[in-house]
Structures are given as structure tokens and as C-alpha cells.
Amino acid sequence: MDEIAVLGVGMHPWGKWGRNFTEYGVAAARDALADAGVDYADVGFVSGAVTVRCGYPGYVAGSTFARALGFTGAQLASSYSACASGATALQVARGQILSGACDVALVVGADTTPKGFLAPNAGDRPDDIDWLRFHLVGATNPVYFGLHARRRMDLYGATTDDFAMVKVKNSRHGAHNPNARFTKEYGLDDVRNSPVVSDPLRLLDICATSDGGAAMVVSSMEWAHSHGHRDAVRVAGISTVSPTYPDPVIDLPYLAADSAADPSAPLVGFKESIGARAYDEAGLGPDDVDVAEVYDLSSAMELDWYEQLGFCGAGEAERLLRDGDTAVGGRLPVNPSGGLGAFGEAVPAQAIAQVCELTWQLRGAAGARQVDGARVGITVNQGLFGHGSSVIVRR
Amino acid sequence: MPAVEGLFTTDDGEPRLIGGRVPGTESYFFPKHLGGADPRVGPVELEEVPLSRRGRVWSYTTSHYPPPPPFVVTAEPYEPITIAAVELEREKMVVLGQCTAGVGPEDLEVGMEMELTIDTLYSDDDCDYLVWKWRPVAAGSEG
Structure with a gap:
């Protein structure tokens, strides 16, 4: 797959600000444009990432951001793919650039989140699986995180302290990130003493919902070279694959997983397949990765990703964590930004924010959380309805 | 009455989830009309089949x-609910469900045999609204 250049990145700090999402997106976009040194008039395509929730006005994100920045006649699109929305918006922009439809694109995602559990829209919808799981079972998102964490304990002997150590590590990273919402450094006892939400996971194991905005200015390699960006970070692979039937692992928002009773059906792990596609596009593998931003919707989920991205074998993630391999200063730092544990989730911004962090890391501009000599980074995320994404950047 | 129609049956005196199956195969779906499809199979009318009553804790x-809503909280103050993901015996399909009252995490372990039962989800002045729930076979009555 041909590469595109990341000319600039920007973020509005995460928090619980309660303001219109447009404000965060515009602030992030202006930061990204300034970082890129690109004139907004040169942006030929604005690619917005969307969230869909409770009649929330983010349905038309591409247009909303573009109008707030000032309409220029640039082409527009809005992408929704749950937690992967930001990566899809980037992928749409890449398609526009590589097809020659534009030289420079602006990718923006921003969210304002309600308090408490994310829940489906009001009204009775017995044909909507996302409604059914809440109504019939009370299966909130953390219920699925709890199921996977318990399963990990049973399969691999993981402990609740292992999960807590992920939070402790990421909070240490996040303390150095001016865009993070939670910058307190937590100790093991803080996690152990926080209330249980979905057994075995505690409040500090589970990511909050946040407001925030993230943006990227991307261009063709030719445009980057001819405008002085000779050593820009490049996007080498983007994956937004769907699961492959049959997927026997239960995941949100479903009431049942696929049946694995048919012995002739090949079993392809969904979460493994997300990273595999990105590696394939980039022509790289796990051994090439210097730094990763993975979706720690729960602390336990971060450990799953070590294995699903091929950083270690099944059941070996706890060892990587305990040995300090995945802390900044270790062999393969994971979530140097502080991850979702330090940010909370701003759904349509989050996959873009992951790439922003890797861009800073690859430029050597990440300050006290810098991963020394990082040249290749990978993101991975996953959300509702079989959506997931992975982006590989290199320099 | 069922909280949502068409998802389970007690017709033969035994509670069963109603699934779909590609005729002549071992490809099952639940709920029948919302459980996805096997891409290797062309357009096909799924046959309605009762799913295994028993399975093991995944x-x-x-x-x-x-x-939050649309869940209906029935006890004040709220009593924590335990949810099991159970792999059905024949279908090798993991299905979520609440556990019956009194079953907590200390009563469960991965691999334990469970069975389906029908229980009240919530009630109003007119009737009880029913749903499937899981309970350990060892604690089951009629076995």
C-alpha cells in the first residue's frame, strides 16, 4: 500500500468540559494545521469522525467542523464506525489522497460525552441488538470487559494485581501528558481500593468517558516533499477489518457469539486480524514495532492486545508487564500517552489521538514520556458492532 | 409474558432459546433474525431450532x-446482577444471560455446567415479563 505523510497533528485536551464537541474539534484542527504549517485553503478534503448517540448533533461531523473552520468548497465526508471512527476517517482521507482526488486532507474527531454508562438511544427497539443486551441482560460495556478479564484469569492465571499494574504503569506515563484528563500517578493500593464495577474489574481498571478532540493534516508524499516535509512521519498501514465468520468470542454488543460447531469453518481471531491487516499493508511485523498505543478500555484488555499484536505468545503478556518491557524505558513501551486509563474515551477522537501520540513519539517530541529512537509505531482499537482499527506509522 | 417475543420457548415443558440454523448444517444463530450469517452459504431460509438447554461457563x-435504561432495575436498593457467558453444549455458541437470584461470582467457575431457566425480568401491575437466565446445574431442582 502506498504511504501518505502526516504533516501535522493536534489535540484539544481531554476532560469533562461539557461544551459543544465542535469547539474541541476546531481547536484540534487549528493546532494540526499550525503544526503542519499548512494553509487551511490548501485542504482539499475534510474527513470527520462521528459518534451516534441520543440524538447528539455529531452526525454530520465533517460538515460541522468544516463550517466552523469556514467553508472553502473542500469535499466532505463523515465516518461512523464506533471506536474505530477516527481510523476510518483517516482511511477515507488516504483513499482520497491516493486516488488523486486531493493533495491535502484534514481528519478531525471530537466528542462530548454524557455522564455514566454509555447507553443506547431511548425508545423500545426489540430488533436492535444493542437495545436488547441492555434490556434483557443488563450487559453494559464493562460487563463485556469483565467477562474477558475473568476469562484471562482463568486461562492464564492473570491476577487482579496484574490488571492494576497496567493502570499504575499508564498513569505514570499519563502524568507527563498535557492532553491527558487524569494526570495523577496511581499506586497498586489505589486500584485495589477502588470500588468493583464489573467483577473482577474495579473503577480504576475501566476507562471513563471523556470530552476531547484530535486532528491530523495528511497529504500525498509528493505534496509533502514539494512543501518542505522531507522527513515526515508516514502512514504505512491502516486496518478497519470486520470479524471473520465464525467468531466464537462473545463481544459487545451481542447476546451470543458465532457458533463454532461446524468443524469445516476456519477460526480467525478478530482482534488478531485487526493488527495482522495493518502489518500486511505496511510490510512490517511485530518485531519491527518500537512503540504501541493500544485500546485499554479496561486494564486487562491491554494485556490481551500484547498477544493479539504478536508482541508475545498467548499467556505471556503478564510477564512482559511485570518485566517492565511495556513501560517507557522498556523494550517495547505500550501506551506512552497514558492510554485510555489517563484519557477516558472520546469515541470519534480516540483512534486519531492514538496516531497523534505516535507521531510525536516518532518525531522525538514526546518530552518526558519519549520512547527513545522510536521509528515504527502501531495503534490498535476495537469497539461496538465488529468495528476495530489499527494504524501503523513509520519514519 | 416474554419481555421480548420470539427469543425463547417453553412449549415442550422445557425452556429453550430459539435459534436459527442453516438447514442441514451445524451453523447456528441467536437470536435467529439478529445473529448474523455464514458468508459461505448463499441466500437461505434459516430453520427455527430450539438450542441446547445446557452448556458450560465460558x-x-x-x-x-x-x-442504565432500557434495563429495568427491580430492587431498591439495587442488588448486583451476575451475568454468565455460557457455551452451549451442541452449538458451541457462547450466550449471555443473567444468573438466577442468589447466584454470585463465588458460586461460579469457568467450565461449570449450567442450564437455562425462565425467570422474571421485571413486573408491572399487569404481568410478569419473562427472560431466560442461567443457573448452575448442581443447584437446579428437577435436573
Whole structure:
């Protein structure tokens, strides 16, 4: 797959600000444009990432951001793919650039989140699986995180302290990130003493919902070279694959997983397949990765990703964590930004924010959380309805 | 009455989830009309089949905070609900369900045999609204 250049990145700090999402997106976009040194008039395509929730006005994100920045006649699109929305918006922009439809694109995602559990829209919808799981079972998102964490304990002997150590590590990273919402450094006892939400996971194991905005200015390699960006970070692979039937692992928002009773059906792990596609596009593998931003919707989920991205074998993630391999200063730092544990989730911004962090890391501009000599980074995320994404950047 | 029609049956005196199956195969779906499809099979009318009543615990969790609507909280103060993911015996399909009252995480372990039962989800002045739930076979009555 041909590469595109990341000319600039920007973020509005995460928090619980309660303001219109447009404000965060515009602030992030202006930061990204300034970082890129690109004139907004040169942006030929604005690619917005969307969230869909409770009649929330983010349905038309591409247009909303573009109008707030000032309409220029640039082409527009809005992408929704749950937690992967930001990566899809980037992928749409890449398609526009590589097809020659534009030289420079602006990718923006921003969210304002309600308090408490994310829940489906009001009204009775017995044909909507996302409604059914809440109504019939009370299966909130953390219920699925709890199921996977318990399963990990049973399969691999993981402990609740292992999960807590992920939070402790990421909070240490996040303390150095001016865009993070939670910058307190937590100790093991803080996690152990926080209330249980979905057994075995505690409040500090589970990511909050946040407001925030993230943006990227991307261009063709030719445009980057001819405008002085000779050593820009490049996007080498983007994956937004769907699961492959049959997927026997239960995941949100479903009431049942696929049946694995048919012995002739090949079993392809969904979460493994997300990273595999990105590696394939980039022509790289796990051994090439210097730094990763993975979706720690729960602390336990971060450990799953070590294995699903091929950083270690099944059941070996706890060892990587305990040995300090995945802390900044270790062999393969994971979530140097502080991850979702330090940010909370701003759904349509989050996959873009992951790439922003890797861009800073690859430029050597990440300050006290810098991963020394990082040249290749990978993101991975996953959300509702079989959506997931992975982006590989290199320099 | 069922909280949502068409998802389970007690017709033969035994509670069963109603699934779909590609005729002549071992490809099952639940709920029948919302469970996806096998891409290797062309357009096909799924046949309605009762799913295994028993299975083994794949995992479990307890929700210590009340889920938001459309969940209906029945006890004040809220009593934590335990949810099991159970792999059905024949279908090798993991299905979520609440556990019956009194079953907590200390009563469960991965691999434990469970069976389906029909229980009240919530009630109003007119009737009880029913749903499937899981309970350990050892604790089951009629076995």
C-alpha cells in the first residue's frame, strides 16, 4: 500500500468540559494545521469522525467542523464506525489522497460525552441488538470487559494485581501528558481500593468517558516533499477489518457469539486480524514495532492486545508487564500517552489521538514520556458492532 | 409474558432459546433474525431450532452498578446482577444471560455446567415479563 505523510497533528485536551464537541474539534484542527504549517485553503478534503448517540448533533461531523473552520468548497465526508471512527476517517482521507482526488486532507474527531454508562438511544427497539443486551441482560460495556478479564484469569492465571499494574504503569506515563484528563500517578493500593464495577474489574481498571478532540493534516508524499516535509512521519498501514465468520468470542454488543460447531469453518481471531491487516499493508511485523498505543478500555484488555499484536505468545503478556518491557524505558513501551486509563474515551477522537501520540513519539517530541529512537509505531482499537482499527506509522 | 417475543420457548415443558440454523448444517444463530450469517452459504431460509438447554461457563461477571435504561432495575436498593457467558453444549455458541437470584461470582467457575431457566425480568401491575437466565446445574431442582 502506498504511504501518505502526516504533516501535522493536534489535540484539544481531554476532560469533562461539557461544551459543544465542535469547539474541541476546531481547536484540534487549528493546532494540526499550525503544526503542519499548512494553509487551511490548501485542504482539499475534510474527513470527520462521528459518534451516534441520543440524538447528539455529531452526525454530520465533517460538515460541522468544516463550517466552523469556514467553508472553502473542500469535499466532505463523515465516518461512523464506533471506536474505530477516527481510523476510518483517516482511511477515507488516504483513499482520497491516493486516488488523486486531493493533495491535502484534514481528519478531525471530537466528542462530548454524557455522564455514566454509555447507553443506547431511548425508545423500545426489540430488533436492535444493542437495545436488547441492555434490556434483557443488563450487559453494559464493562460487563463485556469483565467477562474477558475473568476469562484471562482463568486461562492464564492473570491476577487482579496484574490488571492494576497496567493502570499504575499508564498513569505514570499519563502524568507527563498535557492532553491527558487524569494526570495523577496511581499506586497498586489505589486500584485495589477502588470500588468493583464489573467483577473482577474495579473503577480504576475501566476507562471513563471523556470530552476531547484530535486532528491530523495528511497529504500525498509528493505534496509533502514539494512543501518542505522531507522527513515526515508516514502512514504505512491502516486496518478497519470486520470479524471473520465464525467468531466464537462473545463481544459487545451481542447476546451470543458465532457458533463454532461446524468443524469445516476456519477460526480467525478478530482482534488478531485487526493488527495482522495493518502489518500486511505496511510490510512490517511485530518485531519491527518500537512503540504501541493500544485500546485499554479496561486494564486487562491491554494485556490481551500484547498477544493479539504478536508482541508475545498467548499467556505471556503478564510477564512482559511485570518485566517492565511495556513501560517507557522498556523494550517495547505500550501506551506512552497514558492510554485510555489517563484519557477516558472520546469515541470519534480516540483512534486519531492514538496516531497523534505516535507521531510525536516518532518525531522525538514526546518530552518526558519519549520512547527513545522510536521509528515504527502501531495503534490498535476495537469497539461496538465488529468495528476495530489499527494504524501503523513509520519514519 | 416474554419481555421480548420470539427469543425463547417453553412449549415442550422445557425452556429453550430459539435459534436459527442453516438447514442441514451445524451453523447456528441467536437470536435467529439478529445473529448474523455464514458468508459461505448463499441466500437461505434459516430453520427455527430450539438450542441446547445446557452448556458450560465460558466466563462470568457481576455488575455492581445498576445498568442504565432500557434495563429495568427491580430492587431498591439495587442488588448486583451476575451475568454468565455460557457455551452451549451442541452449538458451541457462547450466550449471555443473567444468573438466577442468589447466584454470585463465588458460586461460579469457568467450565461449570449450567442450564437455562425462565425467570422474571421485571413486573408491572399487569404481568410478569419473562427472560431466560442461567443457573448452575448442581443447584437446579428437577435436573
